[in-house]
Amino acid sequence: MSRLGRQRELSLVIVMLALGGFVFAQAPQFLSASNLSQVAILAAIIAIAATGQALVVLTRNVDLSVDAMIGVVAFSVADILRLHALSVPLAMAYGVALGLALGIVNGVIVSVFRVPAIVATLGTMSVYRGFTFLLAGGRQVSLSDLPPEYINLARASVLGVPLYVVLAVVVVAIASLLLQQTRFGRQVYAVGSNPEAAAILGIRSRLVGFLVFAVCGMLAGAAGVLWGARFGTINATAASGVVLQVVAAVVVGGVNIFGGSGTVYGAALGALFLGLIANALTLLHLSQFWLQAIYGGVILVAVAADAVIVRRLQRAAAVRA
């Protein structure tokens, strides 16, 4: 949508190519099919969650409960499958529906009760995670408890491309179409960019806010389903702290943390970028303990860079005024 956004996405691709080249020079196994698909599969899960988060951030909100939603969905779906309570497709549909329901709860708290999103989702993050602990009660579901049809999703591929990557591309494409080519998308950008003007135009900004939280929950549910199949061993702390990665993907992908500009494919590229960094640390035999700090650092650098660029643009505009 905005020039700032597009530049960010392009520069992200360039940085990733450079990083990939550097890692390849140090550790040639980087470009092996198995390594690349490992990176891509994890990035795909994050990209799906980041797509939902991007919608939320575009409307000047944030959803801190995504990792709690991923965790509760991953655990419930695995638990249901362990007990053979539902068939695999039904259990997966249940997982997505559970995510949608939790997202709707977030949306109601923010849009109906007008609790600031950061507070509302900080609260539901704890509630959802606490709910997972109650459900799990210290148990864990192991790989051997799960039906092979479920586990094999993470290894399946379509024409040589991992299924997860195909799914992520489909999700990003649909969300991108929704944002760029429909009225709803225009309203998301308008509400995030100038809520007051949107209100005067008769755009129902609270409805828009509610819908993005619902979609975000649904996509977190989908990510949770895929998470369970990918990791197999699931306990109450599944996906803890992944929210940092999801938000980092969104902001490094060029979505303005103050809403109104950015794209979902930028967020997906951001997810891939973070996945590459994690992989690079492994291949270069650096400590994984760096990872949290790097994700946090990426958020700070991305937001600070936005602030600097925006200030430059404003200064350029001030000259004309």
Add this chain to the structure above:
Amino acid sequence: MKGERSAAIRLEAISKRFGATQALDGVSFELLPAEAHALVGENGAGKSTLVKILAGVYQPDNGRIELDGSEVQIHGPAHSRELGIAVIHQEPRLFPDLSVAENVFLGHQPKTRLGSIDWARMRRDAARLFDELEVSIAPDSPVRGLSMADQQLVEIAKALSLDARVLIMDEPTASLSLHEVERLFSIVRPLRDRGLGVLFVSHRLEEVFDLCERASVLRDGKHVITAPIGQLTTADLIRYMVGRDVSLFPPATTELGEVLLEARGLTRSDAFSDISFSVRAGEIVGFAGLIGAGRTEVARVLFGIDRADRGEVLLRGRPVAFDAPAAALRAGVAYVPEDRHQQGLVLDFPIASNVSLPILSRLFPRLFMNRPAERRLAERYASQFRVRMTDVEQLVSALSGGNQQKVVIAKWLATEPRALILDEPTRGIDIGAKVEVHRIIAELAAAGLGIILISSDLPEVLAMSDRILVMHEGRLTAELSRAEATEERVMFAATGQVTSGA
């Protein structure tokens, strides 16, 4: 006049470039002590850059600055203040939670012998400054809650407390009512007579003639002329600013049609009461009054943003009650709000997306949008309004204020309204764009729209309107035909005095 005294400020060949933009190009001029000197020019002419250089915000690329005959380099805002330059901005930059006295002495508080702040002396000194200015502002009251005009007076008191020799007023009157402008000038004149050099930056030319002895005109970053105000006319100034002859107001000659929009006894508590008027097709009805008189509040009710407590609105004779702007838009009423950034435009959007925003559902009844149709719509309005742009995909944040305002008007016209409410449509835009906005308004009226023009720019309301309604403190105090309306009569009604002949 020249020669005997050294100039308070002398600028010699000041240049400043930002990237590809030459904001100032060899500008020289001088401000004498005890003179009020107007600095005028269109938006983008370089006035703000010049002010910011004097305020120490920017450093010039080339050129000399002299204060009282000796060359200086202004290193930063604090240095500028030390040198005796005080800048009063359109929006006062005060700390709302601190008291008036604290704001006046912020950064140079009087100290006791022990080094702590001498509160008693601070209050006394502040009170003395306001006495000198002959205004009653309590030094202990918090700044929050003071009117914009009073806040500017606090800024002036602050300038005096710093022994400023030069007072730069950067569009100080843009958000003041006429009455407040009068008061501001009556305070500034004696300061000037005591030796203060006043640099007055304003779009309002009548104020320039009212206050200043000399005027300097900038155009495209270059100094065009400096002349005593007595040797200039408004037309001269505009010609120097724009670089060509322009007639400020288009002649309005329109056949009036049926009554479009009518209000009867409209009342909203705390905002306005018993407002009755009507607007006919092809008519421009001006709403004059001081800021805070309740004009915008009436418009918000007409457009369905707020609701009236009593009274009714009729559209072509049929009572309507809009519960939301969307309902008003469907019925054919559009409102161009006062603040085009806050309420009007989505700055991150291209021109085309802004224009289509109010009519998305009409333009795109199905799920997916029809981008070519959107472009064509925007291109039609952009060429009709002569929006200066690269194309309709350009972001509106990259447009000048005047062109942004044209996009705002285009946006609301896209809803194909029958009645259009314009709230301060030319505030803060330059003369050239103002002329074009006036032309657009006249064309729309000629095309049969009923127009409500809310404006604090008195010459504008007088020249554009077929009929003028004047509000004072939430009530209609006069209704004047074009022939009856004079500045004096409007001002009388706007300040709540009853004219003898009305």
